[in-house]
Every structure is written in structure tokens, then in C-alpha cells.
Amino acid sequence: MKIMIFGSKGYIGGHLRMRYPEAICPTTDIADAVGVASLLDEHHPDIVINAAGKTGRPNVDWCEDHKQETIHSNVLGPLVLLDACAKKNIYWVHLGSGCIYQGDKNGAGFTEEDPPNFFGSFYSRTKAWSDQMLSEFPLLNLRLRMPFDASNEPRNLINKLVRYTRVLDVKNSLTFIPDFLDVLDQLITKKTTGTFNVVNPGSISPYEMMEQYKKIVDPSHAFEHLTLDHLSDVTKAGRSNCILSTEKLKSQGILLSSVQDRVKEALETMHTKK
Numbered sequence: 001m002k003i004m005i006f007g008s009k010g011y012i013g014g015h016l017r018m019r020y021p022e023a024i025c026p027t028t029d030i031a032d033a034v035g036v037a038s039l040l041d042e043h044h045p046d047i048v049i050n051a052a053g054k055t056g057r058p059n060v061d062w063c064e065d066h067k068q069e070t071i072h073s074n075v076l077g078p079l080v081l082l083d084a085c086a087k088k089n090i091y092w093v094h095l096g097s098g099c100i101y102q103g104d105k106n107g108a109g110f111t112e113e114d115p116p117n118f119f120g121s122f123y124s125r126t127k128a129w130s131d132q133m134l135s136e137f138p139l140l141n142l143r144l145r146m147p148f149d150a151s152n153e154p155r156n157l158i159n160k161l162v163r164y165t166r167v168l169d170v171k172n173s174l175t176f177i178p179d180f181l182d183v184l185d186q187l188i189t190k191k192t193t194g195t196f197n198v199v200n201p202g203s204i205s206p207y208e209m210m211e212q213y214k215k216i217v218d219p220s221h222a223f224e225h226l227t228l229d230h231l232s233d234v235t236k237a238g239r240s241n242c243i244l245s246t247e248k249l250k251s252q253g254i255l256l257s258s259v260q261d262r263v264k265e266a267l268e269t270m271h272t273k274k
């Protein structure tokens, strides 16, 4: 199967490139309708994966001051891909985000049918807008959250948290990237469409992760508690803290290991690689 990956130079895109080394990886702007159409004409991919988007550097606060670039890539770009793939009847996959929710829905976790309820950052708003628009169409929309793995990449959540002196003690859903890649593989093989929360079952807080990091990887690591009411001391925009339901993924016969197990596994691998 011929796969085309947009955004292959990014963090998740790099993982996709490793998973699909034969994939075509253009650097065309996904919001350039003419450029995207001519690429599809030239290569005739069976599957298009959109891992392109503005996520901000060093973090999503960047999007607050770069709204035009952010909406261009996170809303206009996905709409151009939607149109271009529909015209050529190409199956495509969009990388959405679970950072469009706040809370745990009274313990149940947010399902794919729940409307977004977090609008505290421009990044999250653009992800919510595109999520809701795309949900009307037959593509595969995979929502990730705070992805992590055992790599030393700076955007791996574990490495991000290690750089912070204060970390939040609020439980969240997270995505272990190797599991995400397996889920993607299973769903694209069946050409599944629809929106899916691709997170590991259960939840964990950044603070708990750093406690484990200290225990397993680096006993000298120092960090402090950050409470939600002090979050605005260190961020410009709000941050989503949420728990997502994994029932829909289970209904596809996809059972992932718990987030607690995957965090421990990633930390043990990091320790071994040290």
C-alpha cells in the first residue's frame, strides 16, 4: 500500500516515517490546495496520513501569538486535505488531539461523541474546530494525548516533564507512541473511518510520572508540586487536563496495556539505555 505522510519532519511524523519507511514524505504546505492536488495526482497514494500541524515551540503558548499560522495549519490544512482526498476518493487519516476536553466526565471519561469542553488555548480551539468539522466525513481521526515513549526526543512527554521544575499533580490520559502506531496500523489495514480516542486505559499525573522517573531512572532528579491554581504562573494559555474513554477502541477489539504499565516500561527502557 502506498502511503503519503504530511508532517513527516515532526515528532509524531518521525515515528510514522520509521514505521513506514517506504512512505512518500512531501514537505508541501497542507493548506496549499493546488500543491496538495498535484502531489496526489503524481503519486496516487492509497492512504494519506496528516501529521502536519502547528503545535508551537517551545510549547502551545506560541500559538497564542501566531494565530494566523496556527489556523492555517490546524484548520485550513485539514480542510484542504479533506477536499483533495474526497475528490480523488483517497482514504486518509488525521491526527487529532484529546486536548479539547477538561475533566473526567464524573469518572466516565470523554467519549468520541462528547462535544469539546475545553477552549482555554488557541491551539486547543483549532484542534476542536477541525475535530468537529472532520467528524462529519468518512476519514479516520485519531486523537492522541500527551504522547510519550522511551526515546530521548525533546518532545517525548517524559523528557518535557524532566525539564520542568514544577509539575502538575492532575491525572490525565496519555498515549504510548508504539501503541498508537500499532492501533494506526490495525485501523488503516481495515480502512476504518471515524474518530477514535487513542490513549492507554487508566490515568496518571505528571507528578506521579516524575516520582517514578526519580525511582527508576535518576534518583537525583528534583522537582516540586505545581497546583492547578498556579498553572498560570508558568503558562500563557490554559492547559487541558482530561481523561478519555477507551471503550470505542475496545469495541474494535483493540485492547491496550494500561498507562501505568506503559510509563513504567518506558522508564525502565530509559534506565537501561542510560
Ligand SMILES: NC(=O)c1ccc[n+]([C@@H]2O[C@H](COP(=O)([O-])OP(=O)(O)OC[C@H]3O[C@@H](n4cnc5c(N)ncnc54)[C@H](OP(=O)(O)O)[C@@H]3O)[C@@H](O)[C@H]2O)c1
Pocket (backbone or CB within 6 Å): 006, 007, 008, 009, 010, 011, 012, 013, 027, 028, 029, 030, 031, 050, 051, 052, 053, 054, 055, 056, 072, 073, 077, 095, 096, 097, 098, 127, 143, 144, 145, 146, 147, 155
Ligand atoms: N505532540 C503532542 O503532544 C500531540 C498531542 C496530540 C495531538 N498531536 C497532533 O499530532 C500532530 C503532530 O504533532 P507533533 O507533535 O508531531 O508536532 P510537530 O513536532 O510540531 O510536527 C508537526 C510538523 O508539521 C509541520 N507543519 C506545520 N504546518 C504545516 C503545514 N501547513 N504544511 C505542512 N507541514 C506543516 C511542522 O513544520 P514546522 O515545524 O516547519 O511548522 C512540523 O514538521 C499535530 O496535528 C498535533 O496537533 C500532537
